[in-house]
Amino acid sequence: MENTSFKIKKVQKRSAEVQAADVLREAIVSGEIPLGTRLTEIHSSEQLGVSRSTIRTAFHQLVQEGLIVQIPYTGWSVMTLGPEDAWELYTLRASLEALAAKIVAKKVGEDTASGHVTSAITDAFGLLKSACQQGSKGEIATADMNLHSTIIKLSGHSRLIDQYSRIQSQILICIRSSDALVASPAHIVEQHLPLINALNNGNAEEAAKEAILHNETEGAILVSHLQQRDK
Template structure:
């Protein structure tokens, strides 16, 4: 066999129309083009996306599973909102999941001190967050913030943990966007994550767990208080 003709090329991803429609709607919600709390109808979105009502209905059900849409009986479909209680649930759940991920990743760093080990991926993800903060684009900052946290979870190599995190991933993205929007100086966001990254890169399990939990609890409490004030107003 002539191996000179074999190249590394990604295979074509076959995706159903329903999956593509869900992608379009998800991207619009996460980017803010469809605002939180917006009411959606099958007819309206089928026309805008250019698919059938049945396709949109399937896409809507997918987004309900992801927590981005809420189906209201006899009323229709509404984009999720972020209440103070929602934020509390998300940050307390994240604190548990990400603390476990941090412990496992710190163990891997200590046991796999190689160029292709987890340290490289963590360093790269943190560098992208710092670059985004230096440019000041809030949407990109929130995206890279989420990407860093997701990278840590993924690097845990804990399949069930990764699956559980994926169930709330898109809700967490909206949570992070809302939380980061309250930070006036983007350098503060770098400072929030620096202790976590340092502990991970040094393979210090207890410190990584403590810093990950502390980050979620401190920033989560700030967002909850902000949302409570909005509710009262």
């Protein structure tokens, strides 16, 4: 039989440093490693079965993502989420997502590859609805994050995508914290409907407005919760 081409993914070569950063990142955003936890290179290297230099490189990567803080002469610590942190993240996120929503809705309105765009939005929203119907809290937060990151990617704005990626892990932590405050998962779906409708209708100004409103509304609730917690 002759050799034929198959549609399969290529093997990805990933360094130990990248794998260590991935494991630590997932543990932090999932809550397995609680926010504010002190980290040491020795303990982490023993747990992950890698060298201290590998862990150090992974820590530095997560510092760039804002998930770990390097404390001079002291060591490393997982980020905390206080009222000021939440405010900074949701206001920054609102600006970035509003721009992305405006660009994406404009693409739909101008019929520029709108079939691909609306299909991607529908699929991502469908995953969120499924997660809210039968998923765990972690799965809901992941699907919620996926919907927003899909809109960012669909914008095709390379610098916007790059800036968003720098805070995406912190945003996921905020989403997990915010979604946990919602009484029913069905409400999470309802929160996103105005934005989804504006995008699919190709209404750029409305989409931008809804992106801001969604972030400001849920962000303010989270900030208020954190303020009460810290009293």
